Amino acid sequence: MDERNGQRLPRHVAIIMDGNGRWAKKRLLPRSAGHGAGLKRMIALCDHAFSRGIKTITLFALSTENLSRPQDELDALFELFREYFRKNLDNLIRKNIALKVIGDLTLLPEDIQALARGGEEATKDGTAGTLVLAIAYGARADILSAVNKAVRAGKEVTEQEFSALLSTSALPEPDLLIRTGKEKRISNFLLYELAYTELYFSDKMFPAFTDRDFDIAIEDFSSRERRYGKV
Ligand code: FPP
Numbered sequence: 001m002d003e004r005n006g007q008r009l010p011r012h013v014a015i016i017m018d019g020n021g022r023w024a025k026k027r028l029l030p031r032s033a034g035h036g037a038g039l040k041r042m043i044a045l046c047d048h049a050f051s052r053g054i055k056t057i058t059l060f061a062l063s064t065e066n067l068s069r070p071q072d073e074l075d076a077l078f079e080l081f082r083e084y085f086r087k088n089l090d091n092l093i094r095k096n097i098a099l100k101v102i103g104d105l106t107l108l109p110e111d112i113q114a115l116a117r118g119g120e121e122a123t124k125d126g127t128a129g130t131l132v133l134a135i136a137y138g139a140r141a142d143i144l145s146a147v148n149k150a151v152r153a154g155k156e157v158t159e160q161e162f163s164a165l166l167s168t169s170a171l172p173e174p175d176l177l178i179r180t181g182k183e184k185r186i187s188n189f190l191l192y193e194l195a196y197t198e199l200y201f202s203d204k205m206f207p208a209f210t211d212r213d214f215d216i217a218i219e220d221f222s223s224r225e226r227r228y229g230k231v
Contacts, residue, residue, distance in 0.1 A: 019181025019205030032076030103137030
């Protein structure tokens with residue numbers, strides 16, 4: 001946790017970017033337009049959060065469950081991923097941000113797998129912050145994969161050793177989770193890592209979640225007392 005202007009800042013903020021579809025529906029637009037607006041908001045919000053001093057941002061961009069959505073919606077999302085990896089790496093490199101992608105990328109079209117790995121490679125020297133995109137990610141699958149690694153190694157593991165087997169191993173645990181879009185659930189995101197994370201739910205749909213809304217979430221976080229189960 002960092003301190004700036006007397007305010008306690010979370011080091012790592014995780015965001016469930018929910019509500020793109022409902023944002024579009026309200027405007028009589030196709031769901032894909034909601035995802036497009038979500039991507040624009042996501043890019044600007046990350047710039048804002050990093051400029052405020054947040055060191056790690058993890059975004060839930062697509063869950064394994066989302067992969068059973070209609071093919072035309074998935075195709076639109078895949079196109080946005082391509083656009084993001086093709087057009088936004090320069091921005092990350094300029095800002096000295098490292099990109100990391102977690103999730104089962106084998107469930108995605110091959111060109112997107114290559115773009116994602118290329119994006120990680122191109123930004124790997126970034127030291128100002130880390131942007132983690134969870135794509136085709138499911139926490140239960142990640143936990144199971146870690147369990148199976150431990151079983152194959154044939155030995156019992158400590159909490160620390162287990163964390164090192166997860167796809168988030170190189171990252172600090174999130175200090176704050178923000179979920180937009182009115183729902184109050186975790187939806188198979190970072191189940192193990194969120195054990196002591198502060199939760200913040202916003203009624204705003206993700207494309208309408210402004211930088212100011214983010215700042216309000218940070219202010220709320222800064223007033224919380226974190227006891228980690230102690231008194
Ligand atoms: C949930 O809203 C959002 C998603 C499934 C996709 C989020 C993706 C983006 C913001 C674009 C990401 C792009 C990159 C490159 C990471 P929903 O569709 O479930 O909304 P609803 O609950 O209102 O239907």
